Amino acid sequence: MSTTTSTQAAPAAPPAPPPPAPPAPSAQPLLAALGQSLVPHLGALSPAPGERSWLRLPAPEPEWGMWLLAWGPGSSTGWHDHGLSAGAFAVLTGELTEYAVTRRRPDSGLVATAAGDSGAACDVPLPPDGPRVRRLGPAELRPFGRDHVHDVRNETAAIAYSLHVYAPDLPLMHRYRLDEERGLLVHTATERGGEDW
Secondary structure: OOOOOOOOOOOOOOOOOOOOOOOOOOHHHHHHHHHHHHHHHHOOOOOOOOOEEEEEEOOOOOOOEEEEEEEOOOOEOOEEOOOOOEEEEEEEEOOEEEEEEEOEOOOOOOEOOOOOOOOOOOOEEOOOOOOEEEEEOOOOEEEEOOOEEEEEEOOOOOOEEEEEEEEOOOOEEEEEEEEOOOOEEEEEEEEEOOOOO
């Protein structure tokens, strides 16, 4: 009688799980690093109290616009939207205060584009409790959509610096005047890139 022996390899151990992914970077260290890379440009921008100055920077994408802004104490953008562009801004140094509303169609309550559905500017109703107020310090990021209308101010006694990015690049902005009695931001002007800035 003959016997055969067979040897089977032991089953392979399951593969080791991959190491845990490192945490996603937060905006603060990225903005701090970016702010440091912009330090050489800051000296070129020193606005007087009540004034702002800006410098257009190369954007990471060709269809984007990127700007470095310097804010003198007491300066303000005034109420405006960004046309059909969305964007974000980040405070690099100092503190800025944003007063903001979301544009809505008065008849439906639905969010409309900042330039209105037809592309024409129109008045913006204020919410019953007034504009939202947000204070932003160094390395704080504020993204916004096309439905965003705001007034950004430096309400401090020191110069502030911020970085702004728009997509698509900013072709126009609508300006507004606050009419608290009527509860409206009243459209006053349309500014165009290449002509007004």
